[in-house]
Amino acid sequence: xxxxxxxxxxxxxxxxxxxxxxxxxxxxxxxxxxxxxxxxxxxxxxxxxxxxxxxxxxxxxxxxxxxxxxxxxxxxxxxxxxxxxxxxxxxxxxxxxxxxxxxxxxxxxxxxxxxxxxxxxxxxxxxxxxxxxxxxxxxxxxxxxxxxxxxxxxxxxxxxxxxxxxxxxxxxxxxxxxxxxxxxxxxxxxxxxxxxxxxxxxxxxxxxxxxxxxxxxxxxxxxxxxxxxxxxxxxxxxxxxxxxxx
Amino acid sequence: xxxxxxxxxxxxxxxxxxxxxxxxxxxxxxxxxxxxxxxxxxxxxxxxxxxxxxxxxxxxxxxxxxxxxxxxxxxxxxxxxxxxxxxxxxxxxxxxxxxxxxxxxxxxxxxxxxxxxxxxxxxxxxxxxxxxxxxxxxxxxxxxxxxxxxxxxxxxxxxxxxxxxxxxxxxxxxxxxxxxxxxxxxxxxxxxxxxxxxxxxxxxxxxxxxxxxxxxxxxxxxxxx
Numbered sequence: 186x187x188x189x190x191x192x193x194x195x196x197x198x199x200x201x202x203x204x205x206x207x208x209x210x211x212x213x214x215x216x217x218x219x220x221x222x223x224x225x226x227x228x229x230x231x232x233x234x235x236x237x238x239x240x241x242x243x244x245x246x247x248x249x250x251x252x253x254x255x256x257x258x259x260x261x262x263x264x265x266x267x268x269x270x271x272x273x274x275x276x277x278x279x280x281x282x283x284x285x286x287x288x289x290x291x292x293x294x295x296x297x298x299x300x301x302x303x304x305x306x307x308x309x310x311x312x313x314x315x316x317x318x319x320x321x322x323x324x325x326x327x328x329x330x331x332x333x334x335x336x337x338x339x340x341x342x343x344x345x346x347x348x349x350x351x352x353x354x355x356x357x358x359x360x361x362x363x364x365x366x367x368x369x370x371x372x373x374x375x376x377x378x379x380x381x382x383x384x385x386x387x388x389x390x391x392x393x394x395x396x397x398x399x400x401x402x403x404x405x406x407x408x409x410x411x412x413x414x415x416x417x418x419x420x421x422x423x424x425x426x427x428x429x430x431x
Numbered sequence: 432x433x434x435x436x437x438x439x440x441x442x443x444x445x446x447x448x449x450x451x452x453x454x455x456x457x458x459x460x461x462x463x464x465x466x467x468x469x470x471x472x473x474x475x476x477x478x479x480x481x482x483x484x485x486x487x488x489x490x491x492x493x494x495x496x497x498x499x500x501x502x503x504x505x506x507x508x509x510x511x512x513x514x515x516x517x518x519x520x521x522x523x524x525x526x527x528x529x530x531x532x533x534x535x536x537x538x539x540x541x542x543x544x545x546x547x548x549x550x551x552x553x554x555x556x557x558x559x560x561x562x563x564x565x566x567x568x569x570x571x572x573x574x575x576x577x578x579x580x581x582x583x584x585x586x587x588x589x590x591x592x593x594x595x596x597x598x599x600x601x602x603x604x605x606x607x608x609x610x611x612x613x614x615x616x617x618x619x620x621x622x623x624x625x626x627x628x629x630x631x632x633x634x635x636x637x638x639x640x641x642x643x644x645x646x647x648x649x650x651x652x653x654x655x656x
Contacts, residue, residue: 279512297440
């Protein structure tokens with residue numbers, strides 16, 4: 186989301202070891218071991234309550250893990266909170282959109298907060314990239330949920346993130362919007378960016394994924410290259426791990 | 432420089448939001464008007480009694496309006512989880528506190544100016560003669576109230592019983608400010624020179640400084656909690 190200290194070179198986008206998270210006595214994540222290379226897209230599947238959002242929030246430094254270790258773009262999850270925030274873009278359930286500001290004003294606010302250029306030209310360029318330039322001067326209150334989703338993505342695209350953490354990114358988008366999002370993510374991946382795309386739906390996201398992981402009961406129960414799985418087998422494994430297992 | 436830009440953009444964003452939604456100011460102006468009617472009913476037409484109670488009434492009005500306004504400071508950040516976005520922004524979070532504090536100060540000042548004018552009209556009190564020393568006392572009192580109110584507004588915004596908790600936290604901490612402002616206002620309205628209430632003004636300035644520094648230093652932890 187912002188420029189700041191340069192990340193260590195040749196580091197994996199994500200590397201976690203025995204990551205655990207509990208809220209009181211409720212263990213949400215068991216032992217999560219996960220790694221992601223730069224330029225790689227991971228589709229993280231799992232039913233509701235599997236811990237996908239918690240995992241993304243830990244990687245984005247919004248939550249602290251209860252135990253375990255992790256590095257994001259080479260930075261330590263526990264110690265290097267600020268540098269991680271500078272190189273990670275999070276698309277969460279909330280859009281971080283101020284309803285009474287226009288699309289351009291929303292971006293100006295977040296760009297300034299992140300220490301990025303907030304001139305009209307730069308903002309219009311990002312709005313054009315998410316196809317919101319024609320409504321740049323309209324208040325977000327008048328936007329559909331899909332348009333707010335695009336505006337949220339524009340906020341991420343303002344900076345130069347190395348890792349995008351997307352939680353149910355297709356929610357609220359129409360067919361054209363979903364196709365457009367995949368194009369944006371492919372372009373990001375082409376520039377060496379890494380993506381974790383969390384979803385409970387098989388409909389989208391798998392097409393651009395290099396790997397598929399299933400999170401169930403707070404653990405990664407399957408992590409395979411996308412090319413090694415056809416959709417039918419993936420459905421079978423998903424059912425096996427989430428309904429009959431783990 | 433970056434700190435100032437961030438504080439400014441928070442101020443700009445909140446003022447723009449308030450100008451468009453008019454949620455806080457409209458409600459606060461009506462609330463101030465209602466308070467005046469209530470005070471009028473409670474005190475009656477007795478001029479002497481009114482003169483004795485005026486400084487207390489004035490600050491009671493400011494505090495009650497402040498409790499309503501300051502408690503809402505961070506509610507706008509709850510919509511669409513903007514709070515999370517603020518947490519994720521890199522850099523010193525004190526800038527967010529300072530921006531919010533400036534917004535609160537300006538909103539409270541607007542309400543106080545209206546309340547003062549209405550007091551003058553309703554109770555036929557000549558405030559114009561002591562407007563300069565009174566402005567200084569009100570400025571110091573408002574900074575103190577807004578400094579603590581902004582911090583506690585952030586602390587309680589995620590709590591379910593925030594309407595109850597916010598005044599419970601705010602009022603005890605405001606005792607030095609309340610004491611200083613009421614005493615100084617009383618003296619100023621009696622026509623005494625500012626030098627004669629210098630000790631109260633010093634207390635107010637010291638309390639403001641402490642509240643401001645504590646707010647700047649602790650806001651990050653409040654935001655991340």
